Each structure stands twice: as C-alpha cells, then as structure tokens.
Amino acid sequence: MTYVVANLHGCYTKFKKLVETISFKESDIMYVLGDIVDYGDEVMELIGDLSVRYNVYPIVGEHDYTAVKMLSGFEKMLKSGETPDKKFITKMTEWAADGGQVTLDSFRTLDAEMREGIIDYLSDMTLYEEVEVAGKQYLLLHAGIADFCADADLDSLEPEAFFSEPLDLTKRYFEDKTVIVGHNPTTEDNGGDGKIFYGNGSIDIDCGEARGGCLGCLRLDDGKEFYI
Numbered sequence: 113m114t115y116v117v118a119n120l121h122g123c124y125t126k127f128k129k130l131v132e133t134i135s136f137k138e139s140d141i142m143y144v145l146g147d148i149v150d151y152g153d154e155v156m157e158l159i160g161d162l163s164v165r166y167n168v169y170p171i172v173g174e175h176d177y178t179a180v181k182m183l184s185g186f187e188k189m190l191k192s193g194e195t196p197d198k199k200f201i202t203k204m205t206e207w208a209a210d211g212g213q214v215t216l217d218s219f220r221t222l223d224a225e226m227r228e229g230i231i232d233y234l235s236d237m238t239l240y241e242e243v244e245v246a247g248k249q250y251l252l253l254h255a256g257i258a259d260f261c262a263d264a265d266l267d268s269l270e271p272e273a274f275f276s277e278p279l280d281l282t283k284r285y286f287e288d289k290t291v292i293v294g295h296n297p298t299t300e301d302n303g304g305d306g307k308i309f310y311g312n313g314s315i316d317i318d319c320g321e322a323r324g325g326c327l328g329c330l331r332l333d334d335g336k337e338f339y340i
Contacts, residue, residue: 113137114245116252117329118145118294119173121322122152122214124161126340130329134338138167143241145294146173146254149234150211151322156218156230163233172237173254173295174275179215180234182207186216187227211322239274240266242289245332249289256293260285281311292330294318299325308337 115134120127136142144162148170149155162168170176182204189196196204208216219227240253256279257269278296285291291314298304299320306325309316319328319339329338 113140114243114332115140115142115329116145116292116317116332117142117327118254119147119297119318119321120144120152120158120327121147121150121175121211122155122158123321123327124152124154124158126321126327127158127161130327130338130340133340134329134331140167142168143243143252144168144170145252145292145317146171146237147175147294147322148173149179149215150175151214153214153218155215156222156226159230159233163229169241170233170237171241171252171254172234172239172271172274175211176234176237177271177275178207179212180231182212182216183219183227183234184231186219187231239269239271243332246334248332250332251286251289251291253291253293255279255295257285262286279311279314279316281309281314281316284313286313289313290315292317297323297325298328299323307339 148158162170185200219230240251243250253274255275256277258273258277279291279293293316295318296316297318297320298309298316299306306319308328308330317328317330319326321327327340
C-alpha cells in the first residue's frame with residue numbers, strides 16, 4: 113500500500129499513532145510531503161524515526177528548506193567560534209519566530225554526530241516525486257509550482273519555485289496525473305472543513321495539524337482517508 117501525509121511539524125506522537133492506525137508494514141510505502149520540522153516539540157524524535165525507515169520518502173517543504181540552512185549555519189558557527197553576520201542573525205530570528213525556535217532548541221541538545229545526521233537527512237530531501245499507484249499517475253510535492261507551464265522541466269526549477277506559490281486547487285495542471293500537496297491547511301479558518309480536499313486534478317492533504325487540526329493521510333491504492 114502507498115500512503116501520503118504532509119505537514120507533520122514535529123508531531124512524533126501523532127505520527128506514531130498514524131503508523132499504528134494504518135498498520136504500516138515494511139512492504140508499504142509512505143511519502144511525507146514536506147514540513148517535517150518546526151512548531152511541534154518532537155522534531156528530532158520524528159526525524160530520528162523517519163530517517164531509519166527505508167520505505168518512507170520525505171519531500172522538502174519550505175520549513176525544512178529553511179531549517180537546513182539555519183542549522184548548517186549554526187553548526188558552522190559552533191565549530192568555528194565565529195560571530196555570524198547580521199544577515200544570518202536576521203534570518204535566524206525570522207525563522208525562530210516562525211516556528212523554528214523549537215527545532216533549534218532541540219537541535220542544540222544533540223551531540224555533534226547526531227547534529228550532522230539531522231543536517232544530512234534534511235539536505236537529502238527531494239523537491240518532488242512522480243509515482244504510479246493502481247494505474248494512476250501522481251505528482252507529489254509540498255506547496256505548488258510557481259509560474260507553471262505544462263512542458264516545464266521540473267528538474268530545472270529552483271527549489272523556491274516549489275514553495276513560493278501554493279497550488280491553485282481550481283486549476284487543472286495535468287491531464288494525465290493528479291497533483292497532491294500539503295502546505296495550505298484545509299482548516300475552518302482557511303475556508304475548509306479540516307478534511308482532505310479534492311480539487312480539479314489535485315488533492316490537498318494538509319489538515320492543519322500545526323494549527324490545532326488533525327493529521328490527514330491518504331492511501332492511494334483505494335482512496336481511503338485516515339485522520340489522527
């Protein structure tokens with residue numbers, strides 16, 4: 113079975129419950145559509161678990177992308193003893209205020225080897241995945257594709273293109289595949305009902321766990337939804 117989930121945001125407890133609920137097996141596959149870090153206070157526990165699961169494939173979100181730059185800079189500062197420049201301090205402050213403080217605080221408690229492992233894991237996350245399940249084609253990514261055109265080479269796009277513009281769920285991007293994203297919560301404060309939303313050839317699976325909503329998961333083989 114193939115599952116997709118998004119925006120775990122450091123909620124390791126809910127992830128563990130999800131794995132139990134779906135009876136996730138070694139023969140199954142799960143794609144995590146970005147924003148593993150920030151907000152939740154179990155970020156390092158979550159990454160530690162995900163990193164040893166060979167059948168879980170992480171796709172980078174803007175929080176992950178920012179975190180790896182900030183944590184790499186912080187690690188460099190620790191090793192060199194140098195004072196960071198004002199530009200880095202400003203970015204670090206902005207990240208910390210946008211949910212990154214818990215990630216930084218928990219990162220600082222790790223030893224050097226574990227910190228290196230965290231940075232390596234976040235650095236290796238892919239920008240998107242294309243998969244076929246039950247005869248259907250899917251494009252999995254975190255937020256959207258800025259300045260989209262149907263014949264665009266996704267590999268040629270800058271990483272920011274996948275974060276800077278949320279998917280327009282009313283627009284059909286591809287005739288032959290469904291785009292699945294997270295990023296844009298389907299919670300009531302965002303005009304939704306807190307459940308997985310089906311657009312025009314697209315699906316939004318971010319059910320607002322970081323905003324007090326639930327963690328949504330979709331099984332691609334049969335369309336079954338799970339909520340934690």
